[in-house]
Amino acid sequence: MSWEKNVRKVTPYIAGEQPQGKVIKLNTNEFPYAPSPMVATKIYDLAQEELDGSSSMLRKYPDMDATKLVNAIVSVYNELYFSETEATEEMKQLGFDNVFVGVGSDDVLAMAFMTFFNSDKPVLFPDITYSFYDVWADVHRIPYATQALTDDFSIDINDYMDKENGGIVIPNPNAPTGVYEDPSKFEDIVRANPDSVVIIDEAYVDFGGESCLPLINKYDNVLVVQTFSKSRALAGLRIGVAFGNEKLIKYLKDVKFAFNSYTMNYPAIELATVSVLDTDYWKETVARVIKTREWTKEKLRELDFEFRDSKANFIFASHKSMPAKEIFEKLRKKDIYVRHWNKPRIDNHLRISIGTDEEMKELISTLRTILRDEDPVNT
Numbered sequence: 001m002s003w004e005k006n007v008r009k010v011t012p013y014i015a016g017e018q019p020q021g022k023v024i025k026l027n028t029n030e031f032p033y034a035p036s037p038m039v040a041t042k043i044y045d046l047a048q049e050e051l052d053g054s055s056s057m058l059r060k061y062p063d064m065d066a067t068k069l070v071n072a073i074v075s076v077y078n079e080l081y082f083s084e085t086e087a088t089e090e091m092k093q094l095g096f097d098n099v100f101v102g103v104g105s106d107d108v109l110a111m112a113f114m115t116f117f118n119s120d121k122p123v124l125f126p127d128i129t130y131s132f133y134d135v136w137a138d139v140h141r142i143p144y145a146t147q148a149l150t151d152d153f154s155i156d157i158n159d160y161m162d163k164e165n166g167g168i169v170i171p172n173p174n175a176p177t178g179v180y181e182d183p184s185k186f187e188d189i190v191r192a193n194p195d196s197v198v199i200i201d202e203a204y205v206d207f208g209g210e211s212c213l214p215l216i217n218k219y220d221n222v223l224v225v226q227t228f229s230k231s232r233a234l235a236g237l238r239i240g241v242a243f244g245n246e247k248l249i250k251y252l253k254d255v256k257f258a259f260n261s262y263t264m265n266y267p268a269i270e271l272a273t274v275s276v277l278d279t280d281y282w283k284e285t286v287a288r289v290i291k292t293r294e295w296t297k298e299k300l301r302e303l304d305f306e307f308r309d310s311k312a313n314f315i316f317a318s319h320k321s322m323p324a325k326e327i328f329e330k331l332r333k334k335d336i337y338v339r340h341w342n343k344p345r346i347d348n349h350l351r352i353s354i355g356t357d358e359e360m361k362e363l364i365s366t367l368r369t370i371l372r373d374e375d376p377v378n379t
């Protein structure tokens, strides 16, 4: 058919399965606990307001700047990241114009790719990383060049220091490896590339890493992206955020508003606002996940799994004797879902999200059975 030659053809992103029913789901890095109870309370309040007619907000277009949410993020993040530097004059605090919000960080990242990666030079990112980057590059016709991680899945900083490029994007901790790199490494990359925008995707930084956020006051070419989907337990609500220099944020907003001004709906803005303000609940539940992760690491090691240390809410592991694919399939038969990719360099690895203590105990005991059944001594 003739029109087909004019179609923008892309290979879509493939997400982990979303199985229905009672399964143990450790395949898409969702948070194992409910979001802040303030969120459910707010849903109830919003429904009440609609019902009694005291404020029928759904009838109207939402605030396209999501002012309420951005203000909440500004106050909470200033407290979290800039309170110690408050005293020093030259260290600015975070302001309204340093923050961009979107429908999940996937939306924020897609907008950032469209806005900042607009040259003929290739965008650089690791060969093993979030598998959406090459998809966005393809859909926007952005040239890219992947940079091989070292054998132990570290970033070789030299790959990003003196190569001509049209931009750089790297997650910290990296996905799906879980490997965390010190912010000083990123500062070196940002400093060495003043002619490109460097995007640091911090989807998992809350699980034990240090954020690169303070870099935005020192450099005008760094964008730090975070999400409410992982540590704030709101993957279903779709909230993402980017931090950067005022100029960078302005350019990002221009593209967003040229594309669709009203992506963030009114309930989402309200619910995300109460979520971000409940810092105590967030800290407490994140600490629980970290504790469970450390327990899981110990148990996996006892079962002869090997992995780089993870500072995310998942562990990327391979087994000393049983192939990853076989373990993946055997777990799946027992209704335990983890993630496996048939991709070079990582096809003998499983990415295991951290669930509740009960889920991880079930995983470990099921793994024990699977591995023991294969043990020649027992057969």
Ligand SMILES: *Cc1c(COP(=O)(O)O)cnc(C)c1O
Pocket (backbone or CB within 6 Å): 103, 104, 105, 106, 107, 130, 171, 175, 201, 203, 226, 227, 228, 229, 235, 238, 239, 240
């Ligand atoms: C989960 C994830 C995201 C996106 O999450 P959203 O739900 O779209 O906010 C972005 N980057 C990485 C590396 C992720 O793992």
